[in-house]
Amino acid sequence: MKHTLFAFACLLVGCTMLAPAGGLAAQPPPPELAEPTQEAWNMEYIGQVGGLTYSVAAQDDYACIGARKRLIVLDISNPSAPVVLGKTQPFPSPIRGIAMAGDYAYLADDSAGLRVVSIADPANPVEVGFYDTQGYAMGVAVSGSYAYVADEWNGLQV
Secondary structure, three states: OHHHHHHHHHHHHHHHHHOOOOOOOOOOOOOOOOOOOOOOOOOOOOOOOOOOOOEEEEEOOEEEEEEOOEEEEEEOOOOOOOEEEEEOOOOOOOOOEEEEEOOEEEEEOEOOOEEEEEOOOOOOOEEEEEEOOOOOEOEEEEEOOEEEEEOHHHOEEO
16 A cells, blocks of 8 residues: 555656646747727627527528528518528438528538529528538538538538
8 A cells, every 4th residue: 555655656746847837737828919900890689590500691681591400591681580481301411501692502411412402482492402522511602603512521522
């Protein structure tokens, strides 16, 4: 018992001697913060729809939100009172990112890749295509005729 206690005490003293002077949690002081060059915008909460939401995109008077595995189309012409217009059937995975272009919403659907949804009729959004990426689609952007998908470890998929 005495040998075990002595060994533990030696280990504790050795660790203490090897620790940095300021302790294990010591960190350098934070850098000086520069004064803001422009006045900050004041934000105000004016409305809310839905519960657990991973993603959002807006275009004109419409917004699309990824509420877990469903795409919900909203009328946001009155931002303080968004109105649900329509929703899709559940997709295979949670919607991680949304891009809107014209009458289409492009969804980064986690392990199920890229989904394309027609929102021409906002009350009845319907899937019109998909591409199963190699990994996990986490974000999407659209430019011209191309969709760019952030596919986690597999990088950018075009």
